[in-house]
Amino acid sequence: MIRVLTEETINKIAAGEVIENPASVVKELVENAIDAGAQSISIEIKGGGFQLIKITDDGSGMSSDDALLCFERHATSKIADIEDLFSLTSMGFRGEALASIASIARVDLITALKEGSGTHVEVEGGKIRSVSPASRNQGTTFEVRSLFYNVPARKKFQKQASAAFAEVHKLVVTLALAHPEIGFELTSNEQAVLKVGPASGATFLEKLSFRISDLFQNSFLTTKLQAKGAERDYNLEGILGTPADHRINRTGQYLFVNRRPIFSPQVTRAIKEGYGQRLNENRYPIFVLHLNVPPSLLDVNVHPQKKEVRFQEGEFIRQFVKTYVHQAFGGLAPLAERPAYSFPEHRESWDMPLTFREKPQEVSALTSHEQVIGLFKHYLLLDGSTVNGYQPGIVWVDLQKAQQQLIWHTLNQPQPEALAQGLLLPLGMELSSIEAQEFSERQTELFRYGFAVQCSGKQSLLIEAIPPFLDETDAVEAIRLVLQSGEDFPQLSEKVACFAVRRKKSFMLQEALTLWRKFKQLDLREGITWIGMNAIENFFK
Ligand code: ADP
Ligand code: MG
Secondary structure (H helix, E strand, O other), X not given: OOOOOOHHHHHHHHHHHHOOOHHHHHHHHHHHHHHOOOOEEEEEEEHHHOOEEEEEEOOOOOOHHHHHHOOOOOOOOOOOOHHHHHHOOOOOOOOOXXXXXXXXXXXXXXXXXXXXXXXXXXXXXXXXXXXXXXXEOOEEEEEEEOOOOOOHHHHHOOOOHHHHHHHHHHHHHHHHHHOOOOEEEEEEOOEEEEEEOOOOOOOHHHHHHHHHHHHHOOOOOOOEEEEEEEEOOEEEEEEEEOHHHOEOOOOOEEEEEOOEEOEOHHHHHHHHHHHHHXXXXXXXXXXXXXEEOOHHXXXXXXXXXXXXXXXXXXXXXXXXHHHHHHHOOOOOOOOOOOOEEEOOOOOOOOOOOOEEOOOOOOOOOOOOOOOEEEEEOOEEEEEHHHOOOOOOEEEEEEHHHHHHHHHHHHHOXXXXXXXXXXXEEEEEEEOOHHHHHHHHHHHHHHHHHOOEEEEEEOOEEEEEEEOOOOOHHHHHHHHHHHHHOOOOOOHHHHHHHHHHHOXXXXXXXXXXXXXXXXXXXXXXXXXXXXXXXXXXXXXXX
């Protein structure tokens, strides 16, 4: 026999998907408060949340009509139709949370659009029990009692109150890091657990930094490094721990995309790559990192409990995150941003202390105002009429080729060693016996490429400085290339240049411009193509 399910049953089924434990109730209610523009949110918990969850906000509040309507399934003020799902910026969006919560608990809602005249709605097991006028300040209070009282199966599997509260606590910390401009207060059985006021600061990063100190005192990060970057419509801002602040698990990692806490192995890996060799394989950096990504380029999982997102431009995101995390350490951009390493006077005597030179001079700015058309993979496109020495059309720069030439050019300068750059932590490297033999003969040659290397054992090396054009992660392999090749300088320099750029398939805009400026300054030409207006017009005929 086919039966039509009642609205109450449907709500209970939906609740099963959305509401797993007290923490899920807190999440839904706090996110609603955030969506309502609250400046401060207070969260009161009793009995791990099974007894009471009370959320008070100073947001927009609701009219008495809305106060009744909000418990209906699919009642939402956040989207009107399916199109809106793709441009979504608010937290909740399905209008299901309140209907679900109300179906499995006793709920009191007190809300007011402005001081004084408010509404009190009582709901139990999904049924409205009473509606009456109430007085309060602008904002909303939800009191959720006896969670799961009418879902015996769910209740039996619930953890102890203390474990349930621990989850709530973790969630509130995460939400507080997602929204530094909002104040949060959390109590458990009337004991204050956490209290942070709206973070002060002129910029988002300042606020975030303030929030981190406020929340963790100094137990989380001893030194805060700031990461900041923007490319196209992507934006990254975050606070990173130094390598010394690492952990042996991922507990200190807070990642947000468009203010939502998310889980993304892809981004976490890119962050780790940004730390390079500063961290061992099995160590994890700690960070609070915010990414802003155009919603249309995200595959948001519409299931409210899942925190994983997929990026449509995965490889771009990887490079983007890696580059700007890298730069937080004082810059390890591919071209000359690390502190220059100066070789001891007598290259062969390694007992001298190693010294570091100052950062090399910035490449001078462009003289004319060159108009960038865009960046496509490893090509930079410029408006020809704005580039010195070119006619109207498109100047098409192959950045990979340009970088390769620059490296080759640098290596073939009379004093290439001035460009060697010190590593914060020296790198170890094991050699085969043949390589060890080769090393004793070619040590000086390695200097020429910008490596400062010394023996740390019969068959092991310590790498203290590397050429600026090389990624730290490639250093060991590059030394092998030199040791294993039969060729000598300068033939080998071309190979080294080629090696250094081989994996560089995309560029960040800032990086591309620095490269292009330097390239022009040296008057190098290879890799530049000019497409004249005639050719372009003919193409579109
Ligand atoms: P959703 O958040 O997906 O829209 P909910 O069931 O969580 O669905 O909430 C339903 C509606 O109730 C919201 O769209 C909003 O209009 C209103 N609402 C819920 N909580 C609040 C609040 N704290 N302040 C103001 N309005 C709220
Ligand atoms: Mg919601």
